[in-house]
Amino acid sequence: MSINRRTFLKGSLATGALGVAAGLGLLKPTQVLAAWPDNAFQAKTVEDALRALTGTTNTEPGAIKIKAPDIAENGAVVPITVSAKLDNVDSISILVAKNPQPLAASFDMKGDLETFVSTRIKMGETSDVIAVIKSGDTLYSSKKTVKVTIGGCGG
């Protein structure tokens, strides 16, 4: 009887320790994700997304180069490259005006980087692709229309 009780106690202690370990492991991703701008990604319009991301919608036209195809045959994979000759850039964001959630990606530039980023995004239909670069308190933006023949968001 007493032995059974002891083994039972040992067992519950071990599972307790495991639970703590799992808890610690699970904490990590949430801490990392603290900076993820939830509101900005859920916004339904470009203005709302910008406001949630940066607090303002006032953008200045800037010399930002957006390299994207004029016509994208497949909207599920549209290569986008954003570059600019600007210094002290804090972030580069890519928005697609007509996507259900316009904000596609936002890149924080923390190190000594060139103002350059390249990625591939999905586009539901023909739309403007907007690049917004935050440098200090100023937002620079530029856009380019990409024609999509097959959408990338439908099922």
Next chain:
Amino acid sequence: MAKNTIKIKAKHKNGVTAVKALIKHPMETGLRKNKKTGKKIPAHFIKEVTCSHNGNVVFVANWGVAVSKNPYLSFKLKDGSPGDTIKIAWVDNKGESDSRETKIK
């Protein structure tokens, strides 16, 4: 946990290090429907990609669902030199993650 999902190339040329990465991930938007059952496929996408150079975070990508399946990412580092460590780590909306290190060539 996801494993071996990241491929990185970091090349030093003319004083600039170009880092290119490919990540294997479904990037489900949550808007697509399963054609057979008509049910929505739940969203499953990478939220954050953190890139470090010699242990310092230099570049963070915050992604929404509009980033393509098996995402590609590229950026350019001004102060990298051959032999430096580049680490890329991602976390998705389900809490899955993966990371990989490489040396600048």
